[in-house]
Amino acid sequence: GAVVSQHPSWVICKSGTSVKIECRSLDFQATTMFWYRQFPKQSLMLMATSNEGSKATYEQGVEKDKFLINHASLTLSTLTVTSAHPEDSSFYICSAAGLAGLKTQYFGPGTRLLVL
């Protein structure tokens, strides 16, 4: 149980374009979803926390206008990287937490973004 999917698994885009990444909880209702960013050989860095139906809470240093997060339903959250630049290239991972509380997070497989 507790499967989380992400789409796309990888994406290449030109500098200046926007990219949308989807995160879905397939077999449970996710009251809260998290978005992380991971650079090569480094740990996960929490970008933002989103609760269904409300605005996301961004971590310090993360630009909310750059990384738009929408959590419109209990099974879907999206991260849009607006006006992407090469420094936004990274591995983006979402996780979802349900009724068991935020501690029990289940991670998606990640999306690798390369901005040219």
Next chain:
Amino acid sequence: GENVEQHPSTLSVQEGDSAVIKCTYSDSASNYFPWYKQELGKGPQLIIDIRSNVGEKKDQRIAVTLNKTAKHFSLHITETQPEDSAVYFCAASRGRDDKIIFGKGTRLHILP
């Protein structure tokens, strides 16, 4: 805020031997400690977790111990196999609705 330190950053063990990864945390209010395994190009997978009212938990070849007084917890993998090669992250969380703080990870290599 919470700070999680993880050691070692890299660990190589012979196949069949045991591997131990250690973590310390700073916030005495933390009460949930999950461990994640991340294979190359994939998202982290929860492999075992422990809550502060328990000192040890075991699941087949994997065990986790927690010392609340010293604020450290460890992951033990016995009879290591090639498929155990991955990056392992420890983490800590204070409460039901609190975010998880990750350690920097340990890259485990199982040598043939």
